Amino acid sequence: MGRWKFLVCIGIGICMGLGGAWALQDKDEAPAKMSPPSPLEDEFLERFVGEWEITGTTEKGGEKHAFTATESFEWILNHQFLLQHYHKPGMQGAPDLNGLALMRSTPDSTDYDFWWFSNYGSGEHYQGKRDGDTVVLHHEGPTGSMRLTFAMPKEGDSSFSLDTQTPEGKEYTPYLRSTVKRKSP
Secondary structure: OOOHHHHHHHHHHHHHHHHHHHHHHHHHOOOOOOOOOOOOHHHHHHOOEEEEEEEEEEEEOEEEEEEEEEEEEEEEEEEEEEEEEEEEEEOOOOOOEEEEEEEEOOOOOOEEEEEEEEOOOEEEEEEEEEEEEEEEEEEEEOOOOEEEEEOOOOOOOEEEEEEEEEOOOOEEEEEEEEEEEEEEO
């Protein structure tokens, strides 16, 4: 008898759940079907789209090293995110650096998010604001802070810089400075 009551209770629960769903379909207040938001329109991010060549220097411990890299940006997922592919050949015996990043802005604001992932095992989230042709993004990590700056004027070369700060530091220290030239749109 206990087993029979259990099955009846399960059956009633299923019917009530389905009945509630069917009842919603008959009402004018039924929830709208889910659909993706409209494509993100951001004139600043649109400037990133295409292929780029990067030349610059890194600095650590007072030593500067020249480097070259390539990157490309494209819109993905219904024009909601900008996807970056990054490749920098290895320097001084180190393996190549390959990275992917996602970037997006908050609609109708100057707030930006940037998620960076690399074959070196990093996965970092940066947040920041845009001011005119420049967006400055910050990441707080266990070994200190990092600041990324993208300057993307409407015309001419662009630039990218990365500064670091140890947890006890007060000032940011330059780590990477680069000039970015468009290869193709």
